[in-house]
Amino acid sequence: xxxxxxxxxxxxxxxxxxxxxxxxxxxxxxxxxxxxxxxxxxxxxxxxxxxxxxxxxxxxxxxxxxxxxxxxxxxxxxxxxxxxxxxxxxxxxxxxxxxxxxxxxxxxxxxxxxxxxxxxxxxxxxxxxxxxxxxxxxxxxxxxxxxxxxxxxxxxxxxxxxxxxxxxxxxxxxxxxxxxxxxxxxxxxxxxxxxxxxxxxxxxxxxxxxxxxxxxxxxxxxxxxxxxxxxxxxxxxxxxxxxxxxxxxxxxxxxxxxxxxxxxxxxxxxxxxxxxxxxxxxxxxxxxxxxxxxxxxxxxxxxxxxxxxxxxxxxxxxxxxxxxxxxxxxxxxxxxxxxxxxxxxxxxxxxxxxxxxxxxxxxxxxxxxxxxxxxxxxxxxxxxxxxxxxxxxxxxxxxxxxxxxxxxxxxxxxxxxxxxxxxxxxxxxxxxx
Amino acid sequence: xxxxxxxxxxxxxxxxxxxxxxxxxxxxxxxxxxxxxxxxxxxxxxxxxxxxxxxxxxxxxxxxxxxxxxxxxxxxxxxxxxxxxxxxxxxxxxxxxxxxxxxxxxxxxxxxxxxxxxxxxxxxxxxxxxxxxxxxxxxxxxxxxxxxxxxxxxxxxxxxxxxxxxxxxxxxxxxxxxxxxxxxxxxxxxxxxxxxxxxxxxxxxxxxxxxxxxxxxxxxxxxxxxxxxxxxxxxxxxxxxxxx
Numbered sequence: 010x011x012x013x014x015x016x017x018x019x020x021x022x023x024x025x026x027x028x029x030x031x032x033x034x035x036x037x038x039x040x041x042x043x044x045x046x047x048x049x050x051x052x053x054x055x056x057x058x059x060x061x062x063x064x065x066x067x068x069x070x071x072x073x074x075x076x077x078x079x080x081x082x083x084x085x086x087x088x089x090x091x092x093x094x095x096x097x098x099x100x101x102x103x104x105x106x107x108x109x110x111x112x113x114x115x116x117x118x119x120x121x122x123x124x125x126x127x128x129x130x131x132x133x134x135x136x137x138x139x140x141x142x143x144x145x146x147x148x149x150x151x152x153x154x155x156x157x158x159x160x161x162x163x164x165x166x167x168x169x170x171x172x173x174x175x176x177x178x179x180x181x182x183x184x185x186x187x188x189x190x191x192x193x194x195x196x197x198x199x200x201x202x203x204x205x206x207x208x209x210x211x212x213x214x215x216x217x218x219x220x221x222x223x224x225x226x227x228x229x230x231x232x233x234x235x236x237x238x239x240x241x242x243x244x245x246x247x248x249x250x251x252x253x254x255x256x257x258x259x260x261x262x263x264x265x266x267x268x269x270x271x272x273x274x275x276x277x278x279x280x281x282x283x284x285x286x287x288x289x290x291x292x293x294x295x296x297x298x299x300x301x302x303x304x305x306x307x308x309x310x311x312x313x314x315x316x317x318x319x320x321x322x323x324x325x326x327x328x329x330x331x332x333x334x335x336x337x338x339x340x341x342x343x344x345x346x347x348x349x350x351x352x353x354x355x356x357x358x359x360x361x362x363x364x365x366x367x368x369x370x371x372x373x374x375x376x377x378x379x380x381x382x383x384x385x386x387x388x389x390x391x392x393x394x395x396x397x398x399x400x401x402x403x404x405x406x407x408x409x410x411x412x413x414x415x416x417x418x419x420x421x422x423x424x425x426x427x428x429x430x431x432x433x434x435x436x437x438x439x440x441x442x
Numbered sequence: 443x444x445x446x447x448x449x450x451x452x453x454x455x456x457x458x459x460x461x462x463x464x465x466x467x468x469x470x471x472x473x474x475x476x477x478x479x480x481x482x483x484x485x486x487x488x489x490x491x492x493x494x495x496x497x498x499x500x501x502x503x504x505x506x507x508x509x510x511x512x513x514x515x516x517x518x519x520x521x522x523x524x525x526x527x528x529x530x531x532x533x534x535x536x537x538x539x540x541x542x543x544x545x546x547x548x549x550x551x552x553x554x555x556x557x558x559x560x561x562x563x564x565x566x567x568x569x570x571x572x573x574x575x576x577x578x579x580x581x582x583x584x585x586x587x588x589x590x591x592x593x594x595x596x597x598x599x600x601x602x603x604x605x606x607x608x609x610x611x612x613x614x615x616x617x618x619x620x621x622x623x624x625x626x627x628x629x630x631x632x633x634x635x636x637x638x639x640x641x642x643x644x645x646x647x648x649x650x651x652x653x654x655x656x657x658x659x660x661x662x663x664x665x666x667x668x669x670x671x672x673x674x675x676x677x678x679x680x681x682x683x684x685x686x
Contacts, residue, residue: 031680032680033678033680145580146542146560146561146580146582149542149561149563150544150563151503151505151523151525151542151544152505152525154503154523155503178676178677189601190563190582190583190601190602191601191620192620192621192676194676194677195620195676195677196676196677196678198599198618200580200599204541204557204560204561204576204579204580204598205519205537205538205541205556205557205560205561205576205579206518206537206538211518211537214498214499214517214518214519215518215519217498217499218498218499218502218518218519218522221470221471221474221499221502221503222474222502222503222522222523223503224474224475224478225471
């Protein structure tokens with residue numbers, strides 16, 4: 010009888026063999042694939058005798074959210090708390106960025122630039138556009154800063170807290186190279202630290218500079234990868250952030266070492282309550298808004314984030330899937346690349362059959378930005394409606410009225426991380442009974 | 443949003459074209475808002491700022507052909523993201539002077555702290571004294587001329603533009619350099635990864651002479667050495683792993 014080793018399973022053996030053959034670590038796209046405690050490990054307690062539900066088809070359950078009203082004269086007012094996470098032109102095609110803008114605008118939410126600057130396609134199609142301010146400052150331009158609706162200072166992302174970006178040479182086309190002031194075809198390296206500030210005291214000055222440049226009009230977000238979340242959120246909020254974007258380890262990346270994705274950072278579920286606690290202790294919860302990303306897939310995840318104290322969520326991987334990533338009809342083409350529909354993660358390679366994570370003009374032309382935008386809008390609408398279904402069942406007239414008391418956990422780990430009781434008990438691990 | 447407590451206190455003591463803003467009575471936010479006025483270049487092309495006293499973010503985000511003279515020392519990010527304007531600091535500058543500048547001229551009569559000209563895309567930054575660590579970090583097209591020395595990791599990941607150092611350079615000059623060009627008259631303590639000395643040809647002497655002249659420096663181009671990228675790390679190869 011063949012017996013597979015739990016320690017040296019087939020995937021591990023393949024990794025060792027690949028490393029020995031190539032001499033280089035594995036780089037891929039996407040987020041952590043390992044099983045970690047997640048929102049699936051939580052359940053809602055619907056209303057019955059002790060709680061009063063709302064009538065699903067008659068009583069309103071609002072979904073709007075205001076982001077960045079702490080200091081900015083023009084905060085964002087979004088119709089749904091589902092936003093689009095930062096993804097770069099370069100990592101994605103121009104048409105994919107346009108599709109994200111179209112979809113987001115159709116449902117009244119925001120989309121976000123990425124490393125490499127702002128494209129006309131994206132600005133033109135995005136009603137609410139968040140402009141990322143990254144360590145590399147590739148394509149960083151004060152005109153774009155002024156054209157943006159909000160500014161997001163990126164300290165890190167969930168897939169690689171502590172790491173810089175990379176965009177491999179095959180995706181550095183003439184246009185991408187021009188926007189980033191790089192030679193064509195180089196492996197673009199992005200710094201992991203900002204070039205002109207270090208630490209929270211400097212961040213406070215940097216935030217103030219960005220406000221001065223934009224005449225205090227734009228909300229300033231700070232994005233962090235989930236690791237020492239409690240302290241990072243406190244420091245960012247005290248430095249003056251209007252919005253904290255918290256990205257857990259399931260959050261996707263366009264290109265990062267597999268070892269980094271799988272072994273650095275903490276799950277979104279573990280990070281979110283820490284962030285809420287930090288904001289509450291500073292008296293800033295709901296004043297500094299919290300946007301959570303990293304493995305958000307459906308309305309249940311959205312509702313659970315809201316219940317745990319988030320103000321909004323951001324989707325990246327799910328948005329790309331909505332556009333057409335990993336579509337079943339492309340299975341044959343994925344197999345030619347050594348993958349399969351449902352498994353494709355070589356977003357770094359630039360050969361995406363769906364035309365999303367590529368700069369190849371022929372492949373990129375496969376994505377119709379109008380159709381893609383409509384698919385994304387459909388998906389966000391479904392997510393929002395699903396969350397409303399749950400919120401009404403819990404008797405809540407706004408998604409933001411969901412609360413931890415509405416939740417229980419299916420596992421001890423999830424109960425400890427989410428700080429809600431294990432289902433059927435009043436036990437929250439780590440807290441006195 | 444907090445309302446401004448007082449209107450900007452602008453004095454026009456000697457002429458109709460120079461506005462004087464005293465930061466001991468006005469605040470930086472008021473100054474920047476006034477400098478961002480759409481018609482500022484036509485109405486008030488010349489500005490003088492007194493008592494800066496190390497305040498941060500003075501004259502940031504300018505987007506007009508105005509002249510701003512600052513009488514004293516400034517804090518972080520003075521003239522950050524400058525476009526078109528000419529900003530002169532009659533004193534020392536804190537971290538990130540002229541960071542991400544797009545065009546125009548920024549001149550520091552004294553010394554500059556870390557990250558002078560960081561990520562700047564264009565224009566001319568002149569530091570008449572010395573600049574601390576990371577001068578020209580991730581520079582993307584700016585020209586920087588330093589009359590004195592520069593600290594360690596200067597021009598780190600420099601992508602485009604020219605850095606001219608009339609004095610000495612610290613450790614790891616030009617580390618992980620892309621296409622920025624570096625000229626140093628004095629000694630270089632060490633070169634960073636993938637940065638090498640290159641031949642100084644006639645076209646380099648000519649562009650260096652232009653840069654020195656533009657900066658008002660009297661140094662002889664013939665006394666400089668040129669440094670640039672060896673371009674060995676542009677695409678990752680396992681044999682270069684020890685270089686990182």
